[in-house]
Amino acid sequence: TRERRKMRQTLRCLLSSSSNTTTLRIASINDVYKLDNLPKLSKYISKLSSQNHQKKPNAVLLCGDFLSPSTLSSIDGGRGTCETIAASGITHVSFGNHEADVGLPTLAARVSELKKSRVQVVNTNARSTTSPSWLMDKTSPYSIVGTDCGRIKVALLGLLGDGDNMFRDGTFRGVSIENVPSTFSDYYKTLVEGGVVDFMIPMTHQSLESDVLLAQTMSSYVERGVIFGGHEHHIIDETTMDNIRILKMGCDAEMASLVDFTFCLSSRKLVNVEASFVDLTVMEDSVVVKKIVEKHMAGIRKMEEEVIVDESVYKGDILSSEGTRYKQTSVGAFFCQAIKEELETDVALLNGGSIKGGMTYSQ
Known part of the structure; x- marks a missing residue:
């Protein structure tokens, strides 16, 4: 019940205060082209929040390619995908290199729907004064999440890769993309050094090589950290020499990462990172989210029976x-x-x- 959840949150805060540490938990997936596993993600998240010795994630991320390419989105312009994302418990999405495949007007409509559903579209480096107005108004340059006791604040960035292999003309359908490491540096100086937040965590959608370059930049500011990434369709778990961990969970929400960031309350520094990986394919389905998926996939299911x-x-x-x-x-x-x-x-x-x-x- 709501009262029990409040009591557990208060207890965790008291325990954190007595031990001088507090924990931020984040779950992450990336590159979702099929919706079949999102009902399983939803059920898993709800189970975490109901178990006495577990903790619900403070944020659930989808790091790029959440809208396209998919058979369903090519037919309905991403409506079914966005409704499923909103129902599944995902709290934040960032752009991938395929989001604009549906066209900017359609993307704008889907972003509006996500925003109305309280799913934040975090877009840090594909925005400027020359960008379309909806891109500036309906996406956020960063999102602040906090620990349960509210004493540590963390900014999530949504960083779209600007590498030569990402886009034919180097732009997001005409929208310029700022350099990823430089953007991280600029926001770190503004948000962390400016006292707005205590830490920053990037959501990226770019190659592993580009994430390694970002990790090098991050290491000049922090002793340890995590990059939640996307773009590659296989599982990646690499820790650089700079103690930055790069996590990518394949595709289609078959796997999810669950990461606990432990902060020291007195120094306000990140002191430990623990990550585990969850096989969502073996989880139960959320009945509610499953019905949403089947509603939108009904036409596709019929097409799958056709012999081409x-x-x-x-x-x-x-x-x-x-x-x-x-x-x-x-x-x-x-x-x-x-x-x-x-x-x-x-x-x-x-x-x-x-x-x-x-x-x-x-x-």
Whole structure:
């Protein structure tokens, strides 16, 4: 009940005060193209808050590519995804390199819906005086979250990668993207050194190499820290020589990170970081969120039953699309061959990222 939750929060605050430490808990996922695991995330979060010896996250993050690319968003412009995000308990999202694929007007509408649902869209470095007005008005340059007792404040940043491999023209559909490490430095000086918050945690969507560069910048300000990242679709858990931990949880909310940041109340410094990884695929579904997903996915489920290509005509190796973003696969070759024959060309090139199955098909 609400009263019991208040009592537990008060008790945690008293215990923190007596031990001179307090803890901020953050859960994080990234790159969600399928909604199937968001009901499981919702159920997991609610279980944490109801267990006596557990603690509900102070923030639940989705670090980029929350809207696109997905089959559903290509049909409904992201409406179903945003409704599911809002219902699942996610508190903060940041932009990925594919968010603008739906077009800026559609993205603006979805951002407005998230804001009305009290999901904060944190956009730190894709904003300027020349940006569209909605981008400035409906996204936040940072978001402040606090420990249960309210004595430590932490700013979350949403940092979109500005690397050459992220966008064709180096912009977010015409919106300039500021350098990630420089942006972190600027906000650290304003927020932490300016006394607004005690610490900063970046949500990023960029390559691992770019996150390592950001970690080098962070290390000039803090003794330890965490980057919650996205963009790569496999699990990454790396701690740099500068004691900055980079966490990326694959894709589609199959895994989530649960990180406890322990702060010393007297020094207001981060003194410890503990991270665990949660396999959401084995969790129960939230009945409410599951109904929302099924409502929006009904049309897609029917499409999945349609036979587009008879795989029996394929005479090669076993069909597989696993790892298609990084290598040639038999499914990719099969599609390219079909395209060549249909268009009567000598060569067919297909972006591997558009093949989403990620599975091997038995014959």
